[in-house]
Amino acid sequence: MEKKELKIPMLEELEKGPWPSFVTEMKKSADNPMAADTLRQLEQSYEDKISHWKHGGLVGVMGYGGGVIGRYSNLPEQFPEVAEFHTYRVNQPSGWFYNSDALRTLCDIWEKHGSGLTNMHGSTGDLIFLGSKTEAIEPCFKDLGEAGYDLGGSGSDVRTPSCCVGPGRCEWSCYDTLDACYDITQEFQDELHRPAFPYKFKFKFSGCPNDCVASIARSDMSVIGTWKDNIRIDQDEAKKYAKNGVDIQAEICDLCPTSCIDWNGSNISIDNSNCVKCMHCINVMPKALRPGTEGGATILVGAKAPIIGGALLATVFVPFLEMEAPYDDIKELAEAIWDFWGEYGKNRERVGEFIQRVGLATFMDEIGLEPVPEMIAHPRTNPYIFFGDDLDEDDE
């Protein structure tokens, strides 16, 4: 077959400049006709200023309700190689750790079954294989399974959990994010592959309040490492920072949100009972200050992007939870949330929106969590208190 010309002048404008180019990447795979037609269709989109992908369709592997996203071209005659161009979400290893052999195995599988184009990684954390034909889905899944990989979540299910690098490299990790992420992913395989919720449910695990996986902004259950005891101080190292030009008073003490850290010119002192674990002082002087050793996590629930009732940050549910395997407390909390939300949540209503609709206090009642002041920014400012049922119960 004669090789079709690759005429993509607009896209080639994006090969200029110092930042690595996705167009160059796609051209590297352009011996694959699917990758070449992806480039051609994208050039068409650049000319027309509109996407040429059709709305998804139902594709997948036998027995799963998620993990493969159906994708079809709306110009199949013009770009026949991408008439079917489905995406696979492959569940990444915790912390996105790989070795070279594992990567080559994944490349072998994807070059055999698909376009050779990937995302390392997708927004939720999965390794993304971009584009294969429908007939390739089962064989590709088989090869992935034999190599030890499984698909991630999609649709109204547990989405692929993700976590920061944690104790694998970071001195600030207050619990084992890599293990918690792996353990909980394994525990909820059924919920991950077989959508049965009102909408998606995301877990994200950050080892400290710097929150490198943005869990507080985008996960239904956000697990953020924190500690109970005192910040560990190395006074000699603090002096060295001062000597090397860090203005500890201005850069640290004056920026502490609770003014709980003092510097007298030679020593740091911290009122740990007022420390809110914001991480600023530790971030600036990592050799002098470290989180305490009694680690655990704050559990927050209900973050989401705008669709549909507006964006939400996650709300504190448990101010401090010990995070030891097998993580029964967090698993039971998740299941209690799913029971209530699963029964009363509306179609495409994230748990955060559901909480707004029924009220945090009602939600806590239903899932069996005692209300504590850490759950709120401040008490209500309106007098419309629902006493009804409680009064009736007192009468009985």
Add this chain to the structure above:
Amino acid sequence: MTTAQRITDIGPPNYKQFLPPVVKANYGKWKYHEIPKPGVLVHVAESGDKLFTVRAGSPRLISTVTIRLFAALADKYSGGYLRWTSRNNVEFLLEEEKNIEPLIKELGEQGYPVGGTGNGISSIVHTQGWVHCHSAATDASGVVKAIMDEVYPHFTSMELPAKLRIAFACCLNMCGAVHCSDIAVLGLHRKPPVIDHTALPKMCEVPTLISSCPTGAIRPATVDGKASVEIEDEQCMYCGNCYTVCPAVQINNAEADGISIWVGGKVSNARSQPMFSKLVIPFIPNDPPRWPGVVDAVVNIVDVYAKNARKHERMGEWIERIGWPKFFELADIPFSKYVIDDFKHAGETYNRTAQIRQ
């Protein structure tokens, strides 16, 4: 093949097999880290062992050819061990300090810059755009590439007041949730969807479609004797939720779609609490292949922030200190009615104080 033979529900491979020996030996026992130069981290364990990380930028959309290249570089320099970050950078995990410079040199020769650490700009997290999504109001990879080409000096240096995180989403679905970024670039639709009354009864459930609309703008209607819907245009806020549940209400529009710019969000709890990004530029038309209007807007905001913010101040913290009127003035961005909220809880965003810089 019978169903019984299929391998399912095995979950991801256990990460432990991918940890370098130095990580296994010092797991959870790291003492501190330093950033000797942009893109290079050294983590020191309580044992005294050191782990050197070389972080390189990538366009996220990468070919298996490149993954094989990274694997080969890992074999050569880091015992075969590497990882990716939450911002799509690739990190080589080295035990030998002497391998740092040769690795950086080879990465550079192959076009992958080393940086993205400390008080700079790391890779832009982004979505699929026209490369692979049906609901995209703009491309993602192209705009991101054009922006990164211009802010590149901040990727390879650490000279900003604090870290600056840019995120990109090509429609309001916000895969990856860009709404808490120092600068968020967001694709928008601006016209109500167009209904395909022939396809709709075959493709969509009308009650689901009606209930998908957050403003109640979609109503049942009979068109040419078939069950369909009508849309109250003035109630539509172009969220696209109806299009997500029903392909027959097409919201993409080549002329009306484009990009908005939001600033001042953060997810970290350091100093101030996490905060949302706020709208400052409601619309910039799509201008492929290099979106100069968007690139100029982002570069301008980066420059104004770099010049005016205090050390350790994130974008949002700086703006909270100087106030929004001053931000619009310094950034020379025209204020418009479109940045005033009129959705739920809008009142909480109004200024209800006489504390004004006159």
